[in-house]
Amino acid sequence: MPPILAFAETRGGELRKVAFEAVTAARQAADASGSGEVHAVMIGAPGLAGRAEDLGRHGADLTLVVEHPGLERYSPEVFAATLAERVKTTGYRAAFFTASAQGRDLAPRVAARLGISMASDVTGFELQGDTVVAQHPAYTGKVNVTLRLTGSPAIISLRPGFVTPAEQPRGTRVETLAPAMDPTTARVMVTELSQRSTTKLDLGEASIIVSGGRGLRAAENFKLVEDLADAIGNAAVGATRAVTDDGWRPPTDQIGQTGRLVSPDLYIAVGISGAIQHLAGMRTAKTIVAINKDKDAPIFKVANYGIVGDLFEIVPRLTDEIKKTRRG
Amino acid sequence: MQIAVCIKRVPDMELRFSIAADHKSLDPAGLKYEMGDFDGYALEVGLQLTEKQGGEVVIVSVGPDGVQETLRKGLAMGAARAVQLKADEVPVDGWAIAQALAAELTGGGWDLILFGRMATDTAHGTVGPMTAELLGLPCVTAISQLDVTGSSGTARRDLEGASESVQFPLPAVLTIDEGIARPRLASLKGIMAAKKKPLEVKPAQLGRPNLVVERMELPADRPPGRIIGEGPDAVPELLRLLQTEAKVL
Numbered sequence A: 001m002p003p004i005l006a007f008a009e010t011r012g013g014e015l016r017k018v019a020f021e022a023v024t025a026a027r028q029a030a031d032a033s034g035s036g037e038v039h040a041v042m043i044g045a046p047g048l049a050g051r052a053e054d055l056g057r058h059g060a061d062l063t064l065v066v067e068h069p070g071l072e073r074y075s076p077e078v079f080a081a082t083l084a085e086r087v088k089t090t091g092y093r094a095a096f097f098t099a100s101a102q103g104r105d106l107a108p109r110v111a112a113r114l115g116i117s118m119a120s121d122v123t124g125f126e127l128q129g130d131t132v133v134a135q136h137p138a139y140t141g142k143v144n145v146t147l148r149l150t151g152s153p154a155i156i157s158l159r160p161g162f163v164t165p166a167e168q169p170r171g172t173r174v175e176t177l178a179p180a181m182d183p184t185t186a187r188v189m190v191t192e193l194s195q196r197s198t199t200k201l202d203l204g205e206a207s208i209i210v211s212g213g214r215g216l217r218a219a220e221n222f223k224l225v226e227d228l229a230d231a232i233g234n235a236a237v238g239a240t241r242a243v244t245d246d247g248w249r250p251p252t253d254q255i256g257q258t259g260r261l262v263s264p265d266l267y268i269a270v271g272i273s274g275a276i277q278h279l280a281g282m283r284t285a286k287t288i289v290a291i292n293k294d295k296d297a298p299i300f301k302v303a304n305y306g307i308v309g310d311l312f313e314i315v316p317r318l319t320d321e322i323k324k325t326r327r328g
Numbered sequence B: 001m002q003i004a005v006c007i008k009r010v011p012d013m014e015l016r017f018s019i020a021a022d023h024k025s026l027d028p029a030g031l032k033y034e035m036g037d038f039d040g041y042a043l044e045v046g047l048q049l050t051e052k053q054g055g056e057v058v059i060v061s062v063g064p065d066g067v068q069e070t071l072r073k074g075l076a077m078g079a080a081r082a083v084q085l086k087a088d089e090v091p092v093d094g095w096a097i098a099q100a101l102a103a104e105l106t107g108g109g110w111d112l113i114l115f116g117r118m119a120t121d122t123a124h125g126t127v128g129p130m131t132a133e134l135l136g137l138p139c140v141t142a143i144s145q146l147d148v149t150g151s152s153g154t155a156r157r158d159l160e161g162a163s164e165s166v167q168f169p170l171p172a173v174l175t176i177d178e179g180i181a182r183p184r185l186a187s188l189k190g191i192m193a194a195k196k197k198p199l200e201v202k203p204a205q206l207g208r209p210n211l212v213v214e215r216m217e218l219p220a221d222r223p224p225g226r227i228i229g230e231g232p233d234a235v236p237e238l239l240r241l242l243q244t245e246a247k248v249l
């Protein structure tokens, strides 16, 4: 079988978790459908090549390194041109991206340059002959759609978090690849990348999310939510649109139909009514806990465990009890 | 400024859906339609730009005659004219749709072509950047802030835990995230005026779809919600359940 390409996303010279998800998915697909090779591609400023080993550990047979001083930040045109050219000249069976902010920008450009269709944000897939059958939650998560994508290569972006990175060590070969165009001539330029926090977990990567709504009454009360997340450890903090609208939290913390879609193992909704647009973003969480003073709040219809009452009494108690169990 | 905004008609997501007998589509009975959420934001961005800098907004939609109602709503909000690219069925394949939009928009002298970050029904987010590639235009996706002056612009894109500032020349294709502008409500005057605004109907030059729906299913219902207690005294029981039943702590 022809090889499978996996785009390994980097930021600031480091591989992101989604890079290992893409390579793991490519390895699994290659193994499931014969014995094809996995080629991983990294693009960035000089110094990336040292990361190739990490991709090899996750199953890349070949790592292609595209380095240029002008590629310290994302450059949509250079990335798309370079990947499209590589796919064209090598003849891949499939090219895997993740549906991260960068992957969602990049994958459709590559597909269009190749003149082919693609499947976006998939949560499951199978290569079958010259088609791919892929799962994709659509209609704000209310409908599971199975799609059939015909043609080669199959361009797919994988929903972040749906593949668990797994180690399948290969001694990866490393080759350098020149960018298909001079980065200084690109029309679209990313002039600045501001990282909000390097320590805080991203909503998409957290297995536990504590989320706050208007019931918290004021920005400073979000401390209750943050303290709970800290006590749990490894938890991210989310919010409703009511909260991001009021500027209590940044817009990027918003979960829902027009915000982030998350499926953590545990979602704790604090002072959140459970409007349908909010449920659209978190309804697929494995376990949902709701704390709300109104026993008729719609959030209780989806909560595995609900507590009715004043969050200002319940949340501090929960934080304390968790701290106790962590200590003892 | 000449601004085109691509608008998709999508089902009202607050309604309960059921799947049609073919298991490949939604049962149309009882569906209501509206403008996609992000398309509403895109239209509002276009309207505000032309209000400040002059010019007009033209809205374009690929779909059956039912999209005319959505286009009239856009006209009522303030778009100058509308184009329906008529297709009895809208393919799920973003590449097929992008070809119809690019065929219509090519050579139109647009300064900006705006899309939603994604359609609220398909949730693909591919039509905008694909149309940009077909038109050979610079493209910035999922922007949550925008500043356009003269022949260039700057935008902000939110990433996971970070954001990017992006510079681009005009003409350009932009896809709009939430955050820049909430769509206005049409005024009565706007609704009256919309009835007289031009709405042109042309056949859609769709590409051949290579992405098709094989099956549609409703996700399994969650178990019914369960209230385990009231007030802070319920906390120990909650912890016990999270540790021993759900095994998530």
Ligand SMILES: Cc1cc2nc3c(=O)[nH]c(=O)nc-3n(C[C@H](O)[C@H](O)[C@H](O)COP(=O)(O)OP(=O)(O)OC[C@H]3O[C@@H](n4cnc5c(N)ncnc54)[C@H](O)[C@@H]3O)c2cc1C
Residues within 6 Å of the ligand: A212, A213, A214, A215, A216, A239, A240, A241, A242, A243, A254, A255, A256, A257, A258, A259, A260, A270, A271, A272, A273, A274, A275, A276, A277, A278, A281, A291, A292, A293, A294, A297, A309, A310, A311, A312, B037
């Ligand atoms: C097109 C569109 C897109 C949207 N997209 C999103 C989206 O992506 N995400 C999103 O979240 N929303 C979205 N919304 C908004 C959504 O409809 C709701 O308005 C929003 O989710 C409500 O947020 P909330 O639950 O924080 O506030 P509210 O609905 O005001 O609920 C506050 C809750 O707190 C409870 N409460 C108050 N005080 C206490 C207390 N002391 N102790 C315990 N409980 C208390 C109340 O009982 C109430 O249930 C969208 C709306 C539209 C129209």
Ligand SMILES: Nc1ncnc2c1ncn2[C@@H]1O[C@H](COP(=O)(O)O)[C@@H](O)[C@H]1O
Residues within 6 Å of the ligand: B006, B007, B008, B009, B036, B038, B039, B060, B061, B062, B063, B090, B094, B097, B114, B115, B116, B117, B118, B119, B120, B122, B123, B124, B125, B126, B127, B128
């Ligand atoms: N049938 C359509 N007619 C007009 N615009 C569309 C259509 N489908 C998608 N779009 C535009 O493309 C964006 C992204 O759609 P999608 O790639 O399907 O998520 C939408 O927000 C619209 O702006």
